[in-house]
Amino acid sequence: MEEQVGQLWHRFITRAATTHYPAATVELTAVSRTVGVLFRAGGGDAGLRIEATTATTHGARRSWLQRLAGSHQQVELCWRDTEALRLPAQINWFPERQLNYDLYLWLAVLAAGPTDLNLPWFSLNQQLTQDRLTRFPGLQSRYERLVAAQLALRPDPQQLPTDEAAQELAIQQALRQPGSVTELPPAKRPHQPVYLWLHPSPPLLPNQSSKISTPEATSTPQTRNNTQKVNRRRRGEYTPMPDGKKGLLAFRLESLFTLAEYVKVDRCTDEEEDTQAAKQALDDLEQVSVARDNQTAAASLRFDLDLPAPTHDNxxxxxxxxxxxxxxxxxxxxxxxxxxxxxxxxxxxxxxxxxxxxxxxxxxxxxxxALIPTRTWYKNQPEGSEIDLDAYLRQLTEYRQGKMDVERGLYRDFRRGSxxxxxxxxxxxxxxxxxxxxxxxxxxxxxxxxxxxxxxxxxxxxxxxxxxxxxxxxxxxxxxxxxxxxxxxxxxxxxxxxxxxxxxxxxxxxxxxxxxxxxxxxxxxxxxxxxxxxxxxxxxxxxxxxxxxxxxxxxxxxxxxxxxxxxxxxxxxxxxxxxxxxxxxxxxxxxxxxxxxxxxxxxxxxxxxxxxx
CATH class of the missing domain: 3.40.50.410 (von Willebrand factor, type A domain)
Structure with missing residues (x-):
């Protein structure tokens, strides 16, 4: 009974705190092809994949209802690296579906610009916006509609502290007139995310070769079906194996302390009964930590993939x-x-x-x-199965007219082409x-x-x-x-x-x-x-x-x-x-x-x- 009440309360408070519009949702899988074409047509690197980004913590001010629900702590923003253009898996920030669709297109064009400029995030996004609108003036009306929708979601500067209000006014002015603000005023608390701009600090991995991939990104043909899947990059790190002895967490909730202990569990995804629950658990993680358990599995893997002995090899x-x-x-x-x-x-x-x-x-x-070349007559051949009468008559006529320069082939042969x-x-x-x-x-x-x-x-x-x-x-x-x-x-x-x-x-x-x-x-x-x-x-x-x-x-x-x-x-x-x-x-x-x-x-x-x- 308590569990049912808790689930009902969680659904109620989460629904009450949400500021999204599920009915206007646009999925990345539905627009990925269009986005890819537009990104490359706008000058983007043709070798980049189109992938779903990972949610990152923004740290901005939240309403008391959002804090109560424990939501709106993370946001998915657009960014790109040497591997892929990363866009939100779905966009439902605006009440109109067309606006959410237009935002995908705008982000693709924006990310196609020269992001290697040595500029701070605030100045870079303004310069990119100016460059894109100058190069593609047809986007001006679409950009203005997106700015109006974005400003409607921004907080009222009059209800913010002085430092945050100055920062918010600068962002809103930069959105209306890109390039008109040179610096972003400092504030103690981070600003609200700007959906029309690239990520201020994308979660780049220090070593791309050690990335953590989800099952979707490493799927094999046995899991392929007609449904589209979204590849999502995770931030990952390798960490030492916990010894199970250090488990005291100073987690204060109504003056209660919780004792948590690490338990070694061999969790194989092939035998996971509730795979959807496991996927949701992974989606909730901003960073995935991987530890090496023991040498048994690693040694077995090396044996399986090692080269065969010469006596058993080709x-x-x-x-x-x-x-x-x-x-x-x-x-x-x-x-x-x-x-x-x-x-x-x-x-x-x-x-x-x-x-x-x-x-x-x-x-x-x-x-x-039917592709085998048919047998045809080859005329004017130096050798053949019979005399080519047409060639003989032409040569004889030219000879009597004194126009004979070179000798022609006087035979023809019936053979197959090549x-x-x-x-x-x-x-x-x-x-x-x-x-x-x-x-x-x-x-x-x-x-x-x-x-x-x-x-x-x-x-x-x-x-x-x-x-x-x-x-x-x-x-x-x-x-x-x-x-x-x-x-x-x-x-x-x-x-x-x-x-x-x-x-x-x-x-x-x-x-x-x-x-x-x-x-x-x-x-x-x-x-x-x-x-x-x-x-x-x-x-x-x-x-x-x-x-x-x-x-x-x-x-x-x-x-x-x-x-x-x-x-x-x-x-x-x-x-x-x-x-x-x-x-x-x-x-x-x-x-x-x-x-x-x-x-x-x-x-x-x-x-x-x-x-x-």
Missing amino acids: TRIGEGILLPEWDYKRQQLRPDYCCLQPMLAAAAPPVELPPHLRRTAQRLRHQFE RNLACLLLADLSLSTDAWINNTARVIDIIRDSLFLFAEALATTGDQFALYGFSSRHRSHIRFHILKEFTQTYNALIRGRIQAIKPDFYTRMGAAIRHASSLLRQQPASQHLLLLLTDGKPNDLDQYEGRYGIEDTRMALHEARKQGLQPFCVTIDETASDYLPHLFGTQSYVVIRKPSDLPRELPLLYARLTQAK
């Missing part, structure tokens, strides 16, 4: 190939920074095509027979492909079936093609699996290599793309198609995670295009639209929404990409 071909890597922070290539190791399956006996693929393969072979193209398919074989989709099939099984059908279809046309797979473990060991080379004929031995593929390690795309490009450009053809088959973005154990890996992959693709190659990406990653346009462009990738369709769609996609050649 056969290494050569001593490895040194390749460069692009460092976007230094804006230069690091020569001989990565080592790529070509590998061949050690135990891959010849196999026949799996029975469940034979009917589809037969249908694809019939469809791809498509004159080469395709290299590079498959991602990282550990993420071991995940299950809808508990029916693993990603690696879908990739394997796709390779089978792709090879069956291209073997019908006679096109030059090669198949490779890749994974990585640090920059010093990038595994490049040889499935079929250009000079090899597709047969049972190649099928055995495809059957033997398995997921392992991580996804260092840049080096794999560079080596694949080198192999492809050596083929004599008029069209060189580089197909990348993947289920996620680039990553590895070192700094290759995040923006670094994205930019290295983008540079590798840029180098491939300069060599005359045509890169194209096929992915089943539902979040691919956040980063693939930056990597491949808007017309050079496709997202397969239903992964089970990949084996059938991949050969047909190849046909569409090459039929005009």
